[in-house]
Amino acid sequence: MRKTIPLLDPEQPLFPPIHEALDYPDGLLAMGGNLESNTLANAYQKGIFPWFNDGEPILWWSPNPRMVLYPDELHISRSMKRFLKKHPYRVSFDEAFDDVMTACSLPRNNQDGTWIIREMKDAYSELFHQGLAHSVEVWSDDKLIGGLYGVAIDKIFFGESMFSFATNTSKLAMTHLCRELQSRNFQLVDCQIHSPHLESLGARMISREAFLEALKDGCRTPSTSAHWKLTGQWTAGPNERT
Known part of the structure; x- marks a missing residue:
């Protein structure tokens, strides 16, 4: 070996x-x-x-294995469902990509540094300007309080990082992302490695072989697209687990 x-x-x-x-x-x-x-x-x-x-x-x-989230398997707890109906925040797509990356790069609990360094920020900012990378933002008035970013190729969304400065705001961003991905017929979200937070949202582990098979079917041709816009407010989909 x-x-x-x-x-x-x-x-x-x-x-x-x-x-x-x-x-x-x-x-x-x-x-x-x-x-x-x-x-x-x-x-x-x-x-x-x-x-x-x-x-x-x-x-x-x-x-190997790989953590993925199928958009129609998003798990929404009862408390989160109540939050989704009553939260005071605004959600947007692709309005503040660089700011989302910067927020994701801030040190977390028990962490001294970050892997989202300037070289990575520049690279993914270029992907954003080419229409291959996207962000979800959660706002309280004009303050960014939650969000995520990743890369979209064909029908696969490759999640990179998320952040939350207020309770449930990263979950709120993921919920809106999954609804948008369903509307665009995306097949899965690549979550890369296991985390309890993602598992609580319905993500699960699959073998590398299964993941590569999914890529063969859903990630054939890189294609740029216009920046995404929020298509509407959240409503529970028929396949979303509660």
């Missing part, structure tokens, strides 16, 4: 086969390369994403 990871060419990175990813650390596949838009789109289509800290080389990952 391979114990080292390949160093990708900084100009023309070629990713190794996914099955060569390490078991420990789980899913580490390669290092180096670049964060150009074409490289990122190619990586996502292959089930690979970048994740590294400041001062490290670019690290590329494809963990």
